[in-house]
Amino acid sequence: MSLKTPLLDTIKDAADVRRLPQDKLAQLAAELRAETIDAVSVTGGHLGAGLGVVELTVALHHTFNTPHDRLIWDVGHQCYPHKILTGRRDRIRTLRQGGGLSGFTKRSESEYDPFGAAHSSTSISAGLGMAVARDLAGIERNVVAVIGDGAMSAGMAYEAMNNAGAMDSRLIVILNDNDMSIAPPTGAMSAYLARLISGQTYRSLREIGKQIAGHLPKFVERGAQRAEEFARGFWTGGTLFEELGFYYVGPIDGHNLDHLLPVLKNVRDAKTGPILVHVVTQKGKGYAPAEASADKYHGVVKFDVVTGAQVKAKSNAPSYTRVFAESLISEARRDPKVVAITAAMPSGTGLDLFGQVHPDRTFDVGIAEQHAVTFAAGLAAEGFKPFCALYSTFLQRGYDQVVHDVALQGLPVRFVIDRAGLVGADGATHAGAFDVAFLACLPGMTVMAPADEAELTHMMATMAAFDDGPSAVRFPRGEGVGIERPDRGEILPIGKGRLVHGIGAGDVALLSLGTRLGPCLEAAERLEAKGLKVSVADARFAKPLDRDLILGLSAGHAALVTVEEGAVGGFGSHVLQLLTDAGALDAGALKVRAMVLPDIYIDQDSQARQLAEAGLDVDAIVAKVESLGLPARAGRSLPKAG
Numbered sequence: 001m002s003l004k005t006p007l008l009d010t011i012k013d014a015a016d017v018r019r020l021p022q023d024k025l026a027q028l029a030a031e032l033r034a035e036t037i038d039a040v041s042v043t044g045g046h047l048g049a050g051l052g053v054v055e056l057t058v059a060l061h062h063t064f065n066t067p068h069d070r071l072i073w074d075v076g077h078q079c080y081p082h083k084i085l086t087g088r089r090d091r092i093r094t095l096r097q098g099g100g101l102s103g104f105t106k107r108s109e110s111e112y113d114p115f116g117a118a119h120s121s122t123s124i125s126a127g128l129g130m131a132v133a134r135d136l137a138g139i140e141r142n143v144v145a146v147i148g149d150g151a152m153s154a155g156m157a158y159e160a161m162n163n164a165g166a167m168d169s170r171l172i173v174i175l176n177d178n179d180m181s182i183a184p185p186t187g188a189m190s191a192y193l194a195r196l197i198s199g200q201t202y203r204s205l206r207e208i209g210k211q212i213a214g215h216l217p218k219f220v221e222r223g224a225q226r227a228e229e230f231a232r233g234f235w236t237g238g239t240l241f242e243e244l245g246f247y248y249v250g251p252i253d254g255h256n257l258d259h260l261l262p263v264l265k266n267v268r269d270a271k272t273g274p275i276l277v278h279v280v281t282q283k284g285k286g287y288a289p290a291e292a293s294a295d296k297y298h299g300v301v302k303f304d305v306v307t308g309a310q311v312k313a314k315s316n317a318p319s320y321t322r323v324f325a326e327s328l329i330s331e332a333r334r335d336p337k338v339v340a341i342t343a344a345m346p347s348g349t350g351l352d353l354f355g356q357v358h359p360d361r362t363f364d365v366g367i368a369e370q371h372a373v374t375f376a377a378g379l380a381a382e383g384f385k386p387f388c389a390l391y392s393t394f395l396q397r398g399y400d401q402v403v404h405d406v407a408l409q410g411l412p413v414r415f416v417i418d419r420a421g422l423v424g425a426d427g428a429t430h431a432g433a434f435d436v437a438f439l440a441c442l443p444g445m446t447v448m449a450p451a452d453e454a455e456l457t458h459m460m461a462t463m464a465a466f467d468d469g470p471s472a473v474r475f476p477r478g479e480g481v482g483i484e485r486p487d488r489g490e491i492l493p494i495g496k497g498r499l500v501h502g503i504g505a506g507d508v509a510l511l512s513l514g515t516r517l518g519p520c521l522e523a524a525e526r527l528e529a530k531g532l533k534v535s536v537a538d539a540r541f542a543k544p545l546d547r548d549l550i551l552g553l554s555a556g557h558a559a560l561v562t563v564e565e566g567a568v569g570g571f572g573s574h575v576l577q578l579l580t581d582a583g584a585l586d587a588g589a590l591k592v593r594a595m596v597l598p599d600i601y602i603d604q605d606s607q608a609r610q611l612a613e614a615g616l617d618v619d620a621i622v623a624k625v626e627s628l629g630l631p632a633r634a635g636r637s638l639p640k641a642g
Contacts, residue, residue, distance in 0.1 A: 006031050013087045014061040025257050029058045032081050033286045041305045043095040045103050046077035048283040048290050048297040052178050055255045057081040063264040070114045070130050074123035074147040076104030086112035096425035098605030118429030120367050121154035123147050128164045131171045149177040153366030164274045165245015171274040172267050178281045241276045250278025317482035320475040323453045325350030327460035329357050337385045343372045349389040349418050369394050373401035380411040389416040392432025406470050407442040413470050414463045420474035421565035427604035433597050436570035439472050440543040446471040447542040449514030453480035461489030476515055495544035499537050505556035506533030507630050513539045513564040513571040523621035542571040554584045559591040559628050568596045591628050
């Protein structure tokens, strides 16, 4: 090949990586890192994690026969280098764009993605399933799961390791530890020991030793086992993983290919039992702005490669996340019982701001949503006011705890649900579609959704004052509508909505939950220009429903349309249940429609395009009303409001 031809240009898929001589891999890694930085500068996305695993990615594809060998990336936000090496380089600048590559691993996208992921801590469980399937089918292949130290804070990872160790299944787990460092002398010794103990000679001698010890008196056998465990644990710190049944190797420098490659080859060729390789990496490695950043450029928008400056859209409105954080800070200043809990997402949920003001009342429990919910329940049982701030899509992981530990006991845990609805570039894996449906079905649960920043401020004050059971507030990703908000919110009457447009009687009533209120008001203007009389109401609460408001709207209009950014089974379903129970539909005169997210998963795109695809934008609301065939006559007499 020409010396002027970049190595990366010769890589069409992972087979080309395996054909490279080992002395060329460092050059490939350098080019891969540069390509990753350049691509993410165009699209935005998760940068730091990917930069941290560049050498590891090269080493894994060079050592293992992917895609026949299964390579599973936990979470998947570090997978951009993997995508570049596996036939997707020509599309890498479509990352997280409509019709482009997913920001995570995705089975339908490539055979090199054997398991889709965007939530953490699933890789070992999935890998064990694949390993057992391999053994049952009698196939020869390696299964490798790469999991970060953060993801190892979730109980599911240990459940899987415990199961794998008990089954003695042949599975390789790479622990990507980017939260520690190895000093150079220790690193060299660690690399030497890793090569030694991962090799066949050591493992064979160890097995021989076990067999000999088995014929000795029990106290001698136990002593020999303890001596070997102590020796290995002293150098490698592997005792915990050994107790779970894994053969531990490491820690080794994840950026040193001379250290990585021989260890990976050794574990590849091992034929028995689960093995854990502890690899130490650095988030943002090789890009100075990322290395210097507090969050190592975990998630970025478009940025300038030279300076690292991110190109952030200007807005006069604060994000809903910030409004929540500032409101909670205000409530906590007045009430020492207010505490805040998050699961490894302090900046994403705004609790980093709360923590700066109230550090002793801020609790980040790690990637452990189940624990977060029950931890909050314990605080509530002792008279505190816990606000448990989680993304909608992550609250799903703690649902049994919401039911059993909170709702069943009537404990006043306050759930703050960020990223409710469609989320744009993160796509279907992070869309908050189901929270209203799975919370509003629980007896005693109060569920509310603000239409704007001021309403969110009111709802925070309401939740702080509400001690009669569990409550939840949901709000979307992104900025508010730009209206003025009060310094302190008003305490809202529970289960009461508001009429915001019209007189409560006319042709059609639009009943909105949450931030679809703005589009409903715009749709009302367009419908009225066509001669229809429209009322618009803000439900505020999905549970309990405002019975008087809903029955009044149903009696005073020829049609009622509910609008929500959530799945079927949520707010609209509860409204229909109320109407049927009250006999409001018996006469057949009222036309009712529920506008919800469609029964599909919506892939990444801008939020505006996603809402259009979902049929929840202004055009869709207008079209829905027009499809009802209501006569549009200027000056028609209005039915009496009930």
